[in-house]
Amino acid sequence: MDDEALPFTLPRCDSCDKPAVVEQAYSGRILCGKHLAKSVRKKISKELRLQLPLEKGAHTTVLVAVSGGKDSAVLLDVLVDLLGKRPDVTIVAGTVDEGIEGYRPPSILCAASLCERLGVDHHVVTYPELSFVEMDEVVKRLPLVAQKDNDAPRMACSYCGVFRRQGINHLATKVGADVIALGHNLDDMAQTVLMNVANADIERTLRLAPHTTTPVNGLAPRIVPLRWVPEQEVHLYALHRNLPLHHEECPNARGALRWRHREMVAHMEADVPGTRHGLVRMADQIKALRDEVVALGGGDSRPSAPTPCPRCGSPSSGHQCKACDMRDLLGVAFD
Ligand code: SF4
Ligand SMILES: [Zn+2]
Ligand SMILES: [Zn+2]
DSSP, X not given: OOGGGOSOOOOBOTTTOSBOSEEETTTTEEEOHHHHXXXXXXXXXXXXXXXXXXXXXXXXXXXXXXXXXXXXXXXXXXXXXXXXXXXXXXXXXXXXXXXXXXXXXXXXXXXXXXXXXXXXXXXEEETGGGTOOOHHHHHHHHHHHHHHOTTSOOSHHHHHHXXXXXXXXXXXXXHTOSEEEOOXXXXXXXXXXXXXXXXXXXXXXXXXXXXXXXXXXXXXXXXXXXXXXXXHHHHHHHHHTTOOOOOOOOTTSTTSHHHHHHHHHHHHHHHSXXXXXXXXXXXXXXXXXXHHHXXXXXXXXSOOOOEEOTTTOOEESSSSOHHHHHHHHHTOOOO
8 A cells, every 4th residue: 555545644734724833632722843933932931920020120030941952942942032132131051960871971962052052151060169079970979878877868969959059159159140041841840740649749839940930049030931741842842943952851850759640640641631731730739829818828848048057058948058968978088
């Protein structure tokens, strides 16, 4: 049978009748590349207006955390498109180099090439510059750490997440950022909410970005303009715009807890389209409930303003910060 005789017809875009690239089970829409790009841009633009209210007469510097991957590439591309020409906004890109051979160096090249193409300044900070050991070394030391301390985190990502947060804060201070934009997509956000729920971690749910209405004192607030855009659509948008992308996964990602939640969320979404939106909306409702309680005079349940860590000066909750605890666990001398 030749192709012509096949009964199968390609789905068509519901806006223009061109061949479709995506069927959105959660919305019932079918879109071609051009109309998908339009809808992605519209979602980001709407979310940006809510998360980044730009005050008249004030200047805002936005640090975009870029990794070389699709999410942050799309974030930077759209932010430059939407805000790049505004005289009251400066966009700067920053990358944290965790020291993961074979993975991070090529992705930094992609990030640098995207920044060059978009005319955005690009800053990089490495773990050794922040007095952390590189992640390749952390992975080597983990078995020893587990022998020394049974309660020490076992997963590389537990260390990396804490170190990278400090790296991004460091870059934000360096460039004088008022806001930090992160490329978390809908799938990432839904995974985080599910992980927090499974852990009964209300505190983390309340601290979840965006921080626009509830800034965490002492830190530049994080915004997440891609939070309603599914991962697959971020990817298709990046391909549509021909952005330079690094496709590899970090070699340490597979063992991480997030990896299992990633599969869980994907299964739940396939079974019941709209689950990801529901999870993220639930986190929003918990935050809104907290705000109502505060407005009714029920006390401020927001995390108290951080005090500087006595060893490294980073914001912490009274004692030595988590990064310094982890430096100790790994046996790193801090200078
Ligand atoms: S997957 Fe884990 S180790 Fe790799 S960059 Fe992300 S947090 Fe770091
Ligand atoms: Zn179309
Ligand atoms: Zn510290």
